[in-house]
Amino acid sequence: MKWITFGAIILAVGFLSSFPFSGMDASGDKRTFRMTLSNEPPTLDWNLATDSVSFTVLINLMEGLTEYDDALRPRPAVARSWDVSPDGKIYHFHIRKDARWSDGKPVTASDFEYSWKRLLDPKTAAEYAYFLYDVEGAEDYNTGKVTRSDSVGVRALDDHTLEVRLNKAVVFFPSITTFMVTFPMRRDVVERYETSWTEPGNIVTNGPFVLESWHHEYKLTLRPNRYYAGGQPAVKAVALYIVNQPSTALTLYETGDLEMANLPPEAMASYRGNAEYTTGPLLRGYYYGFNVQKPPFTDPRIRRAFSMAIDRKEFPAILNRGELPASYWIPPGMPYHNSAIGLPFDPAGARRLLAEAGYPGGRGFPTVTAAFNTGPENSLIAENLQAQWKRNLDVKILLDNQEWKVYLKRLQTDPPPLFRLGWGADYPDPDNFMNLFTSTSGNNRTRWKNEQYDELIHSAATMRDPVARQSAYDEAQRILLERDVAIMPLFVATQNWVIKPYVGGLHINALELLYLKRIKLNRP
């Protein structure tokens, strides 16, 4: 037995000594900014990225033609300026002459042309290729109707001028050029390293930082890009730890291992009023939709009654994250938001409408099922809605939750009478929110179609007069939320952070984009 004990001790010492020693302790260097990502970035190939985690990394490694200012308006980045033709269909972007890649080579208009055509190439199979469908010939090339990329309306006129021709004069086109899928790309790098071109040592970027290391599932380290012309970052490095559990991230923040962390709802009470706590709205709406082809919700009066029977003020109280109750759909922080739109909480009016529809006092109302995807927040909301509809309309609603992908399949094939969904903005223009419920939108699971609504949304996309555009979106929201009531918005999500007091220059915006180049650390 002695030799077994001896062997066990040797093994124990062996294993413990083989644990990693990264060289950089988690407490870090005084000029390293440390924060967390909630997941491993699925990719750093910006033509293929679709998620917010990849976006957080990429906006710090890369720069597009434009970037957002603090009010989420596009401002010049790699493009120092742009001209628009009188009909609004042709853009000329003028590329900065001092823009450089991280290997010192100049950023040219051809890098944009290559990137956009690669995004649209069917072989790339990019999910967000449709972002460029407003560009001439883009959809035909992406869907294989034409096989040559020459017909796509993007062209480098010279090293510093990029011409973009549009199908229609969409007024929000500059916002699209802030989006990661449109960032420039180096053909030589992609072709040389193929699928591993995004790994450290291979990847070449043009933003304020370069990717120094990427320990998959664990940590990414960024260092300032010495060729970046937009001003050198003040921090020496950025460490992005992949921490899935918000409570773990908060513990690391509290033990001094992070400069910034997302605040989970259970910790809100202890941080409210604290100087380190900061909050802000997100451009993300949470709603319940009706399948308007399924009884009893074929009757708009019933849909209106259900929406009017909801006291939306209850949601921030149960979710505890400072959500903004919303009966409107275009969220605050987005142009053309109007908080006066939407049906107010009116239980008496709701009961009247239900009675008019043939169910006085809820009598005879069939039992319907409200469906949602499994999750603690969704359960709380669904149970609250169930109770409110019982209390205010005296109707019985059953709840049915399913795993996310199973739920999505069900929404695609046979949407239930009542279902939960949400929508987060890709770019801060109401078109991104309102287009969702047009009759041709694949994301419209309500089976609701309204020609007037479609026409308003299509024409608003090209309106240059802000007053006319406001009026078009107001009218469209009234049709969607007050007259036809295809959906019931419930609230706008918020973001809640804790940030160490010695961190300066960090602005949180409603798209949750963290531009880390402006950060300063005045650590004691």
Add this chain to the structure above:
Amino acid sequence: MTRFIIHRLAWGIPVLWLVATTTFILMHIVPGGPFDQEKLLPPEIRANIDAKYHLDKPLLSQYVFYLQNLVHGDLGPSYKYIGRDVTDIIKETFPVSLQLGLSAVLISVLIGVGAGIAAASRARSWVDHTGMFLATAGISIPSFVLGTLLIMIFSFKLRLFPAALWEGWRYGILPAITLALLPAAYIARLTRSSMLEVLHQDFIRTARAKGFGEGYVLFNHALKNSVTPVISFLGPLTATLVTGSFVVEFIFSIPGMGRYFITAVTNRDYPLIMGVTLVYALVIVLANIGVDMMYSWIDPRMRVKKRA
């Protein structure tokens, strides 16, 4: 022994095939696909993606294609983590889970066997009662509660160990203990009951009559004859621990393989589901071979049986 190992390994091949086939069928039966998402893709783009990953082919062709690649050691690309092969993901994450898992096995054996011997040698005393109370508690407390408790006490209050991350050996202690306590409790109970049985046998009485000290009797006579149930338990336990724990890796932010047993399924990342399942099956096969080898090493009667 070599023939025995080759024979068992050869039997592992149909086992792996069966696991691969069952997993393939099951994951395609479950509704929802890898590219179903909140923001629905235009059908043309969806067609491009399906073509890229051969998802537009009939299921049988996909199965044959997968097996052909598998035979050549290619587990395919991940659908979720673009540009990364499943083999790369396993190569990067399995060593982390292996290291943490083996540390946990070691801790659980040391604590479990130690507590089991102490309880059995002082049966029905306060040592026995305390040990078995703690073992019951260890079995009952889920790892997410235990992990959080350990973080609260040792990281947050006492600042002795880091709360999470994976930067050096100190970072492995709390997760290894979290992983180890549940199996340690099982091992303690197994050791105790098995040892109590052995301690009442004639050869122990003979050893004591010969005048050997109690410690000598316990470790050199009783323990060796009591560990067989523990070894049986160690096989599947090792396989489970070295392939990673979803909960512990999440709580402590450890870049191991355990998380994929859940996330690959929720993402419907078919090649990754197949990859981690096959690794798990392979480790089970190997662990069982290891257990059989340990049986014959510890108990000479087993060697005789095998030869027979």
